[in-house]
Amino acid sequence: MHTMWKGTVSFGLVNIPIKLHAATENKDVKLRQLHKECQSPIKYEKVCPVCEREVEQQEIVKAYEYAKNKFVxxxxxxxAELKKENTDKSVEIVDFVKLEEIDPIYFERSYYLSPNEGGSKAYVLLRQALQDTGKIGVAKIMIRSKEQLAVIRVYQNTLVMETIHYPDEVRNTVDVPNVPEEEETVKKELDTAKMLIDQLTTEFDPGKYQDDYRNALLELIEERKNQDQVATAKDKKKPDNVTNLMDALQASLDKANKGTGKGTGKGKTTKKKTTTSKKKASTNNKTKKNA
Incomplete structure (x- = not known):
C-alpha cells in the first residue's frame, strides 16, 4: 500500500511515528474526449482571453478573487512560507470525544495509519485505549497544502484517520429552499411507513451493494473491445525540417528584398517610367526641330 505521508501522532507526552495510506479509492470509469473526425484526444490549453494566446506556466501567478474581477x-x-510554518509533519490529538457526537455530514475522507519504525508499542497503546474508552481523538493535520481537522478511531484493529469539515464549511440547513415546516401527518400513513421500514430493516453488509452503472459500463466497454470496435489516435504530423528551412530562407530573402526594393517590382517600374519619359522628350524635340 502506497505511503502518502510520514510523521507522528501525539497525545500528551506520547509520540507515535506513523505512515499515512489512503483507505479508499475512486473507481469511477474515466472517459476521455476524442475528436470525432480523427479519434485524437482533445487537448486543453491555458489561454488568456485578453491576449488571445496560450500562457506558459512561468507566466501564471496566484491570486484571490475577493469580488467580481477584483483580485489580490x-x-x-x-x-510557500505559510505552508512551511504550518507543516510540521505531526498530528496532535487535542480532544477525545464520542463518535456518535459527530454527524456524518462532517466526514470527508479516510486514511489508514500504520506504525513507522519504533512506533508499534505506542500504536498498540493508543489503539487499546481508544477501544476501552469508546472514544475517538480529534486532531489537526496539514495535507496537500490544507490544514485539515481530523478524527482518529479504530477500525478492524487498525487506526483510521478521518478528515472532517470545519463547521464553517458545512452549509446551514436554513438556506435549503422549499423545506416544509412541521405538518400533521395522517396516523394510518405514518403507521404504514413505519411498517415498511421495519420490513426492510437488516444488518448493514457493505458487500451486498454494488455500483450497477459502473459494472454495466465496464461490460459495454469490454464487449466493444471484443468486437474490435476500437479507435486508434493518429500520430501528430511532425514538421518537415527541410520544408521549414526553405520557408525560413524564403522569408529571410523576402525581408531583405523589401529593404532594397528588389523583388517588389517598384524599382523596375520607376526605371521604365524614367526611360519612357526621356524617349518622349527626345521625340518631341526632334519634331520641333523638323518643324
Missing part, C-alpha cells in the same frame, strides 16, 4: 495578487514565496 499573492507571492509564491509568501504562500
Amino acid at each position: 495578487m499573492l507571492d509564491e514565496e509568501e504562500v
